[in-house]
Structures are given as structure tokens and as C-alpha cells.
Amino acid sequence: MTDPQRPGQDARARVRPPVPASGAWRPGDDPGRRQFAALGGLELEGGWLLPEVTLAYETYGTLDADGGNAVLILHGLTGDSHVAGPAGPGHVTGGWWTDMVGPGLPLDTDRYFVVVPNVLGGCQGSTGPASTAPDGRPWGARFPRLTTRDQVAAEVLLARQLGITGWELVAGPSLGGLRALEWAVLGPEAGIEVRGLIAIGTAAQASADQIAWSHPQLAAIRLDPGWRDGDYYDAPDGQGPHAGLAIARQIAHTTYRTAGELETRFGRLPQGGEDPFTDGRYAVQSYLDHHGDKLARRFDANSYLVLTESMNTHDLGRDRGGVDAALASITARTLVVAIDSDRLFPVELSARIAAGIPEAHDLRVLRSPHGHDGFLIEFDQLGPMVRDFLEVERVRAPR
Numbered sequence: 001m002t003d004p005q006r007p008g009q010d011a012r013a014r015v016r017p018p019v020p021a022s023g024a025w026r027p028g029d030d031p032g033r034r035q036f037a038a039l040g041g042l043e044l045e046g047g048w049l050l051p052e053v054t055l056a057y058e059t060y061g062t063l064d065a066d067g068g069n070a071v072l073i074l075h076g077l078t079g080d081s082h083v084a085g086p087a088g089p090g091h092v093t094g095g096w097w098t099d100m101v102g103p104g105l106p107l108d109t110d111r112y113f114v115v116v117p118n119v120l121g122g123c124q125g126s127t128g129p130a131s132t133a134p135d136g137r138p139w140g141a142r143f144p145r146l147t148t149r150d151q152v153a154a155e156v157l158l159a160r161q162l163g164i165t166g167w168e169l170v171a172g173p174s175l176g177g178l179r180a181l182e183w184a185v186l187g188p189e190a191g192i193e194v195r196g197l198i199a200i201g202t203a204a205q206a207s208a209d210q211i212a213w214s215h216p217q218l219a220a221i222r223l224d225p226g227w228r229d230g231d232y233y234d235a236p237d238g239q240g241p242h243a244g245l246a247i248a249r250q251i252a253h254t255t256y257r258t259a260g261e262l263e264t265r266f267g268r269l270p271q272g273g274e275d276p277f278t279d280g281r282y283a284v285q286s287y288l289d290h291h292g293d294k295l296a297r298r299f300d301a302n303s304y305l306v307l308t309e310s311m312n313t314h315d316l317g318r319d320r321g322g323v324d325a326a327l328a329s330i331t332a333r334t335l336v337v338a339i340d341s342d343r344l345f346p347v348e349l350s351a352r353i354a355a356g357i358p359e360a361h362d363l364r365v366l367r368s369p370h371g372h373d374g375f376l377i378e379f380d381q382l383g384p385m386v387r388d389f390l391e392v393e394r395v396r397a398p399r
């Protein structure tokens, strides 16, 4: 991997990442070749009613006549429905699993019909805080609290609308893994079979450490004067809490990588042309500025809040007699994948999932210097793990 030492970014970026209003995320951005499902009202776990729910989604491949080849892929915190393919008109970023999903690839779209929804509460076409509330104004901070279960309940409605009665596989990393686990419990309860499950770098229950790391991220956004109590969409200066969101991403991004990687890649190198002893930055600071700035240009801060808080409340065992009982109720054949250097979702959290699900025969561990983001990088290892799992599945249950 090469690390360009980007010269010349304004050193003030250390304090307030420069995100021009024209380049920042705005409601309605990024229309793509996505499809949109109007799913009606949804009663949420917290008792609120979301009167009109839309989920954006993409599909890849063709659904068999018997509907037996449907696969659901669920994205992480800031991902979206664009799982594969290039960036381009309608897609700010290239597909986040382009190496994993496609003809002949581990999630083979010649064989499977792959469905990828944008999560409820997100900002890439699904109902979220930037959507219009019944009073004609954006929901903003009035958008109700969401849980993982609510997100999956919306996806159940989508599956029904698509005529899918069972998933051959539900797979997801990180926040997508939280939903995948929830699907494995809620899906069968809702009459949608989940035959296979792949949970990557994820957890059955948010840990204190994860909640702790999220805490300053939430504050960074809410304390940005541009947040305006969540109602910034129509701000006269066009500015939202872009600096707060960028700082949140910088904190998060550090947890997605490892201390060893940062040391190896950046060490104490100054950013090219800058002097950290005056007003310049170290290269690692510039790297974080870059990732913070990049997210603030493509993501809505209120969605970041809603999704982060949904992760914090994630608990597969809530009202189900605890995590162990919930895991024990999962009937899907399961592959659990951890990343050895993941400091945000450490291997123990995956080990607990693998130990608790009766049909989870395997805990596979990706070796990676990159930490949590390994699931977006280590395709040479992840691809064969997924292929192996699906081959065994095929032998076990030929169609």
C-alpha cells in the first residue's frame, strides 16, 4: 500500500477540517440506479410510529423461479446499497465489496440473487433524519431513536415486498453484522427463513468499550454550532455540523485501524511540507483529516448520530432471556469471522457468537495489520472463507 504524503493542506484543518458547503453532503444527494421500496408505516421498538418508510436497495443477479437463491448483504455504519461496481454517476464511492460480489466472485451473482438495502436511518435513499416528516419539514433531531431490531423490521417489509420467503444467506460486517444476527432471530419469527448466516467483525451486544468510543463522537457532532439542535438542513448559510462529523469520523477511523499500522505507515513523519513544531501536522494527523473530511462530504451528521446510537443499544438478548438464549435460538448454519487486530470488535466478541449459535461450527480469523477495516481490505483471506462456507452449504442442502 502506498501512502501519499499529501502536501499543503491548511494546518487549521487540525482544529476545524475545511469542508466547503458546496462539497458537503446535502439531502437528496447521490441519486443512483438504486431502487426504492415504499413500505408503509413501521412501529418502532421504542413505541414511536414511523408513518412512511422507504428503503433504498440494489439487487444483483436473478431470483430463481423457486426463490431459493436469495442472499441479503448488509452494510456497515457508513456503507450503502452500492456493494459492487464502480463509483460514477449516482454513486459517490465504488462498491464497498466489489472484490466479493459479482459473477464468479465469492458471493457469485451468476448463482445468487443479492439484495443490498441501505439501512433505515441512513442517508443514501432510505428513510432517515433528512427525510420529510409528516409536517413537511425534515425530521432532523425529531427522528425517533432506532434499534437494530427496527432496522431489520424494515428489511423484513422489504423482503416481503420483493416476494422473498427465505434467505439462502444473510451476511454482514460490523453494523451489518449486528443486523445479520438480528435477522437470524427475527426473520424466522416473521416467517422468513434464514438458512445461512455470515457475521463478520461484529457483536451480539454492544460492549462498554464501543459505547465509550462512540460517546465523544456523538458529542463532537452535537457540540458543533452548525448542528443547530439537529435542524441544519435549511440553514441559511448552507452549513451543517461538518466539522463535528469530521472529528467523529477521525475518532472512529482510529478505532477502525491499529496502533501498529499507524506506527508503521506514518511513524512521526511530518506531513509533506509541514512543520509540526510550528503550525504544521504530522502525516497521521493529515491522514485523519482526510478521512474526516471525506466522510463529511458524503454523509449526513444526523444519520451518523442515529446509526451510532442504534449500535449502542444493540442487544440481541433484549427481551429474549439474554444473549446466550438468543444465540441458542438461531438455527442458521453460521460462519463467524473475526479480525485478529480488531480493537473495536475484538475477537472475543466473535468467539462468543460462534460459541453460542448451535450451527456455528467455525470461528475464522482474518490476519490483518489493519484492524476492524480488515473486512474492507483482506479479500484474499475473506473470499476463500466465504466460498468454503457456501460450498459446504451447497453439499449439505443441494437445490
Ligand SMILES: CC(=O)SCCNC(=O)CCNC(=O)[C@H](O)C(C)(C)COP(=O)(O)OP(=O)(O)OC[C@H]1O[C@@H](n2cnc3c(N)ncnc32)[C@H](O)[C@@H]1OP(=O)(O)O
Binding pocket: 001, 003, 004, 005, 006, 075, 076, 077, 078, 079, 080, 096, 173, 176, 271, 283, 284, 286, 287, 288, 290, 294, 373, 376, 377
Ligand atoms: C461495509 C461498509 O459499510 S463500508 C463503508 C466503507 N467505506 C469506508 O469506510 C470509506 C472510508 N475508507 C476507508 O476507510 C479505507 O479507504 C478503506 C477501508 C476502504 C481502504 O483502506 P486502505 O486501502 O488502507 O486506505 P487508507 O486508509 O490508507 O486510505 C486511503 C486514503 O487516505 C489518503 N491518505 C493516505 N495518507 C495520507 C496523508 N498523510 N494525508 C492525507 N491523506 C492521506 C489516501 O490518499 C487515500 O485517499 P482516497 O481514499 O481519497 O483515495
Ligand SMILES: N[C@@H](CCO)C(=O)O
Binding pocket: 076, 077, 078, 079, 173, 174, 175, 256, 373
Ligand atoms: N469503515 C467502515 C467501518 C465501520 O464498520 C464504515 O465506515 O462503515
